[in-house]
Amino acid sequence: MNLMCENIVVSYEQKEILHSVSLEVKERQLVSLLGPSGCGKSTLLKTIAGLITPDRGDVIIGGKSVAKLPPYKRGTVIVFQDLRLFPNLNLEDNVAFPLKMQGIDKKARLFIANEFLEKVQLDGLAKRKINQISGGQMQRAALARALAANPKILLLDEPFSSLDENLRQDMRSLLVRLQKELGMTTVLVTHDPREALMISDKIAVMFSGEIVQYDTTRSLYNSPTNKGVADYFGDANYIDGRVVNGVFESTIVSFAVAMTDGAYKAMFRPTAVILSSDQGDYELRKIEYMGEHCKITLQYHDIKLLLSVVTNDSLQLGSMVSIVFDTSKAILFKN
Amino acid sequence: MNNKSIFLKLLIMTFIFSVLSPLVVIAVWSISGRWSWPRILPESLSLRGVNELFGGYSGAMQVLGSSIVLSLIVALFAVIIGTMTARALVLYDFHGKQLIKFGTILPIIIPGTVFAMGVHVLLIKMGLADTAAGVIIVHLICALPYVIKIMTDITAAFGNRLEEQAGVLGATPRQIMTNVTLPSLMPGLISSASMAYIMSFSQYFLTLIIGGGNVKTFSVMMVPYLQSGDRTIAAAYSMVFVCSSLIVFVVFEKAVKKIGKDESGYFFA
Numbered sequence: 001m002n003l004m005c006e007n008i009v010v011s012y013e014q015k016e017i018l019h020s021v022s023l024e025v026k027e028r029q030l031v032s033l034l035g036p037s038g039c040g041k042s043t044l045l046k047t048i049a050g051l052i053t054p055d056r057g058d059v060i061i062g063g064k065s066v067a068k069l070p071p072y073k074r075g076t077v078i079v080f081q082d083l084r085l086f087p088n089l090n091l092e093d094n095v096a097f098p099l100k101m102q103g104i105d106k107k108a109r110l111f112i113a114n115e116f117l118e119k120v121q122l123d124g125l126a127k128r129k130i131n132q133i134s135g136g137q138m139q140r141a142a143l144a145r146a147l148a149a150n151p152k153i154l155l156l157d158e159p160f161s162s163l164d165e166n167l168r169q170d171m172r173s174l175l176v177r178l179q180k181e182l183g184m185t186t187v188l189v190t191h192d193p194r195e196a197l198m199i200s201d202k203i204a205v206m207f208s209g210e211i212v213q214y215d216t217t218r219s220l221y222n223s224p225t226n227k228g229v230a231d232y233f234g235d236a237n238y239i240d241g242r243v244v245n246g247v248f249e250s251t252i253v254s255f256a257v258a259m260t261d262g263a264y265k266a267m268f269r270p271t272a273v274i275l276s277s278d279q280g281d282y283e284l285r286k287i288e289y290m291g292e293h294c295k296i297t298l299q300y301h302d303i304k305l306l307l308s309v310v311t312n313d314s315l316q317l318g319s320m321v322s323i324v325f326d327t328s329k330a331i332l333f334k335n
Numbered sequence: 336m337n338n339k340s341i342f343l344k345l346l347i348m349t350f351i352f353s354v355l356s357p358l359v360v361i362a363v364w365s366i367s368g369r370w371s372w373p374r375i376l377p378e379s380l381s382l383r384g385v386n387e388l389f390g391g392y393s394g395a396m397q398v399l400g401s402s403i404v405l406s407l408i409v410a411l412f413a414v415i416i417g418t419m420t421a422r423a424l425v426l427y428d429f430h431g432k433q434l435i436k437f438g439t440i441l442p443i444i445i446p447g448t449v450f451a452m453g454v455h456v457l458l459i460k461m462g463l464a465d466t467a468a469g470v471i472i473v474h475l476i477c478a479l480p481y482v483i484k485i486m487t488d489i490t491a492a493f494g495n496r497l498e499e500q501a502g503v504l505g506a507t508p509r510q511i512m513t514n515v516t517l518p519s520l521m522p523g524l525i526s527s528a529s530m531a532y533i534m535s536f537s538q539y540f541l542t543l544i545i546g547g548g549n550v551k552t553f554s555v556m557m558v559p560y561l562q563s564g565d566r567t568i569a570a571a572y573s574m575v576f577v578c579s580s581l582i583v584f585v586v587f588e589k590a591v592k593k594i595g596k597d598e599s600g601y602f603f604a
Contacts (some may be wrong), residue, residue, distance in 0.1 A: 049503050071502040084500035088518045097514075098504040149504050 001062035001152045001185055002027045003048065008057030010043055017043050019209045020057070025153075025202075030179050030186045032196035034232070035206035041189045044206075045155050048187070049076040061152055072101075075152035079159045083142040085130045091141055092117065092126035098149035116144040119178060136167045143175065147182065154179070156188040160195070172199050193233045197221060205229050227333055230267055235295075237268045237305050240335075248332065252300060255327035263335040270295065270308035272329035280322020287315055298323065358577065364570035384571025395556060395572070399579060402553040405467060406535040407583070409474045413531035414524055416475070417482030418490075424483075425490040443480045450476070451544045458545060465547035473545045474538055478531035485530065489523035525591050529584055536580060553579075 003025040010018040018040045025031045033041040046052040048059055050071035058067050066074045077098075085094050092113045093100075099109035117123050120140035125133060133141065139159060146154060156175075160168045176199050179186050190196050196203045197217050204214040213225045224230035227238075241250030243259045248266055275296070282305070286297035289311065296315065298305045305323070309315075364370065368381030388395045423429070424436055442450065454473055455464060463469035501515045502508075517524070539554045546555070557572040 051499055051503070070508075071499075072505050072507055074503075075505075076503060077505075078500070078503045080496075080500065082496065084496050086497060086501075086515065086518075097501070097506075100514075101501075101504060101506045101510050145504070155503075 003153050003185055003187070004058075004060040005044070005048065006058045006060065008044065008047055008059070009055045010040070010047055010052060011055050012043075017209050018047070018054070021206075021209070021211055023204055023211060023214065025185055025187060027185055028183045029201045030176070030188065030199060032200040032203045033187060033189045033206055034193060034196040034203050035191065036232075037191055039206045040209040041206050042157050045078060045157050045187065045189050048153065049078050049155055050074050051078075076155055077146040077149045077151035077153075078155040078157055079142050079146045081158045081161060083138050083159070085138060085141055085145070087130050089130070090126070091122065091128050091130070091133065094130065094141060095145045095148050097145060113144075113148060116148045117141075119147070120144045120174065136163060136171070139163060139167075139171055140174070143171075143178070147178065147184070151184065154184045154186040156186065158189055158191070161190075161192075168195075175199065197233075205232065222329075223331060227265070227267075230331065230333075235270050235306050235308075237270070237273060239266045239268070239303070240264075241266060243332070248330075252303060253325045253327070255325070255330065257330075257332060259332055259334075264332045265335060267331040267333065268305075268325060269329065270306045272326040273305055273307045274324045274326060275307055275309050276322045276324055278322045279320055282321050282323055284315065284317055284319050284321055287317060361570045361573050361577075364566050365574050367567055367570075370566075381567060384567045387568050388571050388575060393556075395553075395575075398551050398556055399553050399575065401551075402536065403579060403583065405471060405550075405552060406474075406532045409471055409478060409535035410528045410532040412471070413475055413478040413482045414486075414528045417479055417527060417531075418486045418520065418524070420479075420483050421486035421490045424487055426495055439483045440480050442476050447477065447541055451541055455544055464545060465549040467546075467550050470542055470546045470550045470552075473541045474535040477538060477541065478534045481530050481534065482527040485523050485527040486520070489520055493519045521591055525587055528587055532583060532587075533580060536576075 003023075005021060005023040007020045007022055008018055009016065009020055021040075021044055023031075023044075033044060035041050043052060047054050050059075050066070050069060054067075058065050060066070061074065061076070066076075086097065089097065092110055095116050096109040096113035099112055104112070114123065114126055117126055120143055122137060122140050122144065125137065130138065130141075142159065160171045163171060172195065175186075175188075178184075188196075188200065200217055202214065202216050203220050204211045205220065206212065207228055213220060213229050215223075220229070221233055224233065230236050239250050239253060240263070241248050241253075242263050243249075243257060243261050245261070246256055246258065248255055248257045248259070248264060250266065253266070282298040282300045284296060285299045285304075288295040292311060293308055294311045294315070296307050296309060298307065298321065307323070363377060365384045366380055366382065367377035368379035368383070370377035387393050420435075420439065424432065424439075451473070454476065458464040458469045458472070463472065497515050497519060498511050501511045506514060536552075537554055538552070539558045542550060542552050542555050546552070553572075553576060557569070557576065560569040560572060
């Protein structure tokens, strides 16, 4: 089912946290709410689920307003960051909990619960108590329980943040697989841009209570609407210059663009600046070794550039090198 | 055997000795006729205490029964009122919250003898003096601060995290209460019910003042024997006091286990 948030305003202790947020999530899509902590993304999630009552605005699920419905009638299930498994129930009873609430008899609900445990690869652990399973298994259990509720909208509030990187990657793949398999409209809250890029159909970037850009992953990465969004997705080089008669001009790079005249900043990602083997005017000031790749910092007068290059032994601090800008990847922001 | 385990054993032995030895002395006293210093064993045995309690002429067993019922009522009300108060204090914001929070511990700060007068006057005006209802009210006043304290701590520890989760999973408020809230609070409910029960059951002074002799509880019957120095009968009463409370606690725990299906023992594993 599709989800619409219309002009949602939420305040807490007279301070406005969400400033008229609107968001549309189409059926079967996985959308990430991406932003730094405290930007209001969890608040938006809780508002969708009905745990927070907005001052203004509406939440519409499948064409019907649910603003006046209590959480248990909305069909929006949250998997919280702290998972919130019921400590007095074993694994299968936890997963069967939403089915028990729907009044499904014991035999049937345990059967369904075990099916979902199998889907998240926890079969065989059904009778375990919550304190007898690992963090990764708890994560899977919480996901299975949410899916067992057969929600109209699945809401995930940074559910993988407590896991180490390997497990997190496993969980992401599992989530994407199940989301596609069950066709569940999903909203994921995360502060990790890599995670958002990896698994989402679309990403809504939130800064201080507002959605600043909502787009597909590729468009977001390739054409951020402002410097804040661009910076959030990783390192960037900014070069000040002017556009005159369709040409961007600056001290170190010039290229043709289809922009109106004026002062601009040209953004190049570290991979859009290519190191060439010829000697040149740029001094190699810093090398950050990162395994297969390394980040190097070049300086030309007062301009510093960050490059990401394949590690090779010929890189020497203090050496003078030249570079080529991949101008097709340049993004211009008007000053 | 290392030093640590010797120390632990010593600690446990000391604990067992300090709890059990007085009980053993009381048990022996309850069937002793004469037992004077410095003899280790009683000089004569007597069933005077047993007859007093179970002989039927003193009415001790009827009083024990009604006393247990009265204290169970106090425990029930204390737990209901205390749990709801604790919930309001922890999870909700309202005007005068701090004042009410302070108010809940007032009965601990002010000695019972002091507030007994005020409460007595009030209950006389309300026509509740010398009645069981009045005694229940005054026992509640004593028990509530402790119950509220225990329930506040456990409510704060659990918060409403699990209730929120149950809500989004489709549980109605009533389902949340029976499936999530009560099982979570169960350890606190058992200990506060036991606390309220024992506070009520052992209350002598307030029962006497407010009950005015009309409401006879087990403590009211027992204390004169303790004061008069008739050790045989006093010890027999004490034994019944201890055993009846123990049985009530076991029943509390069993009942709770049945409701909460909680396998772990709280008092008795």
